[in-house]
Amino acid sequence: MSASATTSSCTLTGKIALVTGGGSGIGRACCQVLAREGARVVVTDVTLQAAKHTLALLPGGQQHVAVAMDVRDRRSVEAAMKSAQDQCGAPPSLLVNNAGVLAFAPVLETNDDTWQKNIDVNLTGLFLVTQAFARSLLEYGKDSKGAIVNIASILGKTGSLEMSSYTASKGGVITFTKTCAAELASKAIRVNCVLPGLTDTPMLASTSEEMRENFKRLITLGRFGRPEELAEVVAFLLSERSSYMVGSCVEVTGGYGM
Ligand SMILES: NC(=O)c1ccc[n+]([C@@H]2O[C@H](COP(=O)([O-])OP(=O)(O)OC[C@H]3O[C@@H](n4cnc5c(N)ncnc54)[C@H](O)[C@@H]3O)[C@@H](O)[C@H]2O)c1
Incomplete structure (x- = not known):
């Protein structure tokens, strides 16, 4: 993938970037591109094993770390944030809220478990991690600039058959992004989100042919997206090259849902 290619200038040198759900798919590609851009990456996933798998793939000598974090669990989130800070000597100032699950069923057949699974990981998890991240950054020092990118979905805007709980969770991510963007801008933390279209990852492979x-x-482009095509946009939104972007929802869909 393109993560190994060199670029003329790294945009994230000296930054510490935490990625949730970094052990697979789009999250893994984000870790790879952020490392290529010079960031020290804290790869987190629900199991340490998944995070370590990605860690082993990262380029550069920035002493990246792997930490277990279950985004549904406040104690796990806070412990992981502390571990990241202890291992890196400072809290992360960049965050990619990427962890997600997809459970689907027609609305009339959606049971409480299916509903709750999507909401717990995709929406509550994002809230818990955002809060822990912003608190640790702000406690560390008033001058710390930060940036957050939330991974929503184009389906959070369009809706989709058989995905009521997933699309509701992702619609929530979009509006949560805008509220956090408004509240945290004055604290020098920019918040934006990306709306991926259908992207070639294990999550997409879990759907029927x-x-x-x-x-x-x-x-429109007639093909699914590649995880690195999402990751390049995430890296841009975390960098100062997007310094005037706040509360934006960037669609990376190959033209799906225009
Ligand atoms: N693939 C697509 O077509 C697509 C489209 C739109 C949006 N998205 C979103 O992109 C993000 C990444 O999805 P992906 O396609 O790479 O899926 P994926 O299944 O490849 O990766 C998801 C990752 O999240 C992790 N995860 C799941 N539950 C977790 C928890 N409780 N705590 C921490 N980590 C947890 C998984 O272990 C996995 O590593 C998700 O938020 C997804 O909703 C994906």
């Missing part, structure tokens, strides 16, 4: 083919017909 029929569902994937139906989606593909609606993609």
